[in-house]
Amino acid sequence: MSCLGVGVSPGNVPVYHGTNLKVIDRRVRVAELVLRCLICGLSVLAAVLVGTDTQIKEIFTIQKKARFTDMKALVFLVAANGITAAYSLVQGLRCVVGMVRGSVLFSKPLALAIFSGDQALAYLNVAAVGAAAQSAAFAKLGQTKLQWMVICNMYGKFCNQIGEGIAVSLLVSICMVGLSCISAFGLFRLYGSNKAKNNSGW
Numbered sequence: 001m002s003c004l005g006v007g008v009s010p011g012n013v014p015v016y017h018g019t020n021l022k023v024i025d026r027r028v029r030v031a032e033l034v035l036r037c038l039i040c041g042l043s044v045l046a047a048v049l050v051g052t053d054t055q056i057k058e059i060f061t062i063q064k065k066a067r068f069t070d071m072k073a074l075v076f077l078v079a080a081n082g083i084t085a086a087y088s089l090v091q092g093l094r095c096v097v098g099m100v101r102g103s104v105l106f107s108k109p110l111a112l113a114i115f116s117g118d119q120a121l122a123y124l125n126v127a128a129v130g131a132a133a134q135s136a137a138f139a140k141l142g143q144t145k146l147q148w149m150v151i152c153n154m155y156g157k158f159c160n161q162i163g164e165g166i167a168v169s170l171l172v173s174i175c176m177v178g179l180s181c182i183s184a185f186g187l188f189r190l191y192g193s194n195k196a197k198n199n200s201g202w
Contacts, residue, residue, distance in 0.1 A: 035179045036092040042172045043085035049165035051078045055158035066155045073135040080128035111187040118183040122176040
């Protein structure tokens with residue numbers, strides 16, 4: 001093994017140990033922390049945009065108030081963003097503690113749990129955005145065959161703010177997919193590292 005901490009396997013494939021593993025782990029954690037903070041902030045913003053959106057419309061002296069609870073897809077979207085924000089906050093704190101301590105993630109069960117959690121949240125956000133986008137399309141365009149009227153003609157402000165919330169939620173979904181890739185790298189890095197060490201005989 002060379003003084004750089006790189007062992008050479010029988011197949012002449014460089015195997016990185018100790019120091020290099022910590023450098024890679026530090027860079028991955030910085031990227032992970034930035035993404036988790038971004039996701040947390042965007043999730044809160046999306047939940048606030050959708051959850052606080054209301055508009056009152058007077059129809060023939062009758063006041064009708066539009067709110068996000070009128071559409072189950074929007075309730076699902078707010079709940080998904082709330083769960084994502086709380087999860088990202090907890091995981092962000094874990095990243096900060098790990099970076100302060102300077103520890104390297106070697107625990108396979110913990111890495112698997114993080115990967116599974118990130119995957120579940122990514123699927124949850126994609127499903128919530130898809131459902132909300134479909135409901136928003138019906139509200140914007142209507143459905144003549146089912147005699148569903150165009151709601152956004154009456155509640156323009158309400159629909160515009162809902163659209164902003166869905167757009168922010170879409171960014172959250174994209175960030176969650178990227179974060180899932182990072183957590184997958186963190187998990188499979190451990191298995192790849194152990195396999196390389198076994199092959200090199202160290």
